[in-house]
Amino acid sequence: MQGHQLILFALLVTITYATEITFFGAYETFPIIGNQSTVDADQIVLFINVTKCPTRACSCEVTSNASNNALVVNFSTTDSGRGNVKVEQLQADTIYSFELTCVGADESVKLVLKTDFGRPSAPERISCDLNANHVHLSWHRPSTPAGPIHNYRLTLNRTTITESIPGDATTYTMTNDYVLGTEYNLVLTACNTNRKNESICSDPNLGSLTFYMEATTTSTPKPSPANRLFCFITYPVILLFISLNVCL
Structure with a gap:
């Protein structure tokens, strides 16, 4: 009978002190950075809130399909339950999956986010x-x-x-x-x-x-007034009509 009581007591202790993940995600508007999104084209800053860590310092890490390496969550020195992690070298307008695991937590938390639009290549x-x-x-x-x-x-x-x-x-x-x-x-x-x-x-x-398109012409330039005058003076009066036709 006493053995059963001890087992029950141990289970109660485990449940009572299990780490709880209360928040895992990014912000569309974050006041600290001027109400701007923490999701950029090439990086995402994720925020984590946890409670009831088994030790004084909470320990969590984030894995993603963006890298084979897990990223350690950096917790605040003034609030041990609040932390963040920056995931860098991402591609713009791309869907990524993230998973948060914490020491002492019964379950991990998964998250899917899409990076922001970025700079396109030239036409x-x-x-x-x-x-x-x-x-x-x-x-x-x-x-x-x-x-x-x-x-x-x-x-x-x-x-x-x-x-x-x-x-x-x-x-x-x-x-x-x-x-x-x-x-x-x-x-x-x-x-x-x-x-x-x-x-x-x-x-x-x-x-x-x-x-650039060069200016071109297909018409024959008209004679200048001096040429017409020259034709008029050179030929006899009887040929004036013919001379004018030739010159013009």
Whole structure:
């Protein structure tokens, strides 16, 4: 009978002092960093709250499909039950799974998060031609979009022409007439808008091209007034009508 009582007492002690994980996740708005998200394009900061740790210092670690190595949770020196861990070197707009295990906890806690949109690569195979006196551009989507591509930005000779080309567009025609003999230095960048409402665009040096079409003419230049006058004076009056026809 006494043996049964001792076993029951031991079980009660284990249940009473088991570590409890009360929170495991990231914040969409975190006051300490200006109400910004703790989920970025290349890293995620996870926060952990635990209670009833078996020792004075709680001990937890996080594993993920982003790395083969477990990350040790850093607990606060002023509040031993609050900690965090930073998971780095992640890919933008990618789903990752995380698992938190703590010493003394009966179960682990799993979490799935998606990284924020990041900087896309430059539009590819950019080309342009002249269509009804308007410069017409065409391109292919970035090979690494790092998100859905919110918009494209076009600049001409360092002046922004438009920032509202839709993200699913692959062509654009400029509205102003092209003046023959004018050099156009064009830069097309792809942009994403992240959760912090920041516009992140591709490298402008990788999306630039120069358009130039030389002014040409197919008509024969008319003679100058001096030539016409010369023809008029040289020929006799009787041949004046014929001379004018030849000169003109």
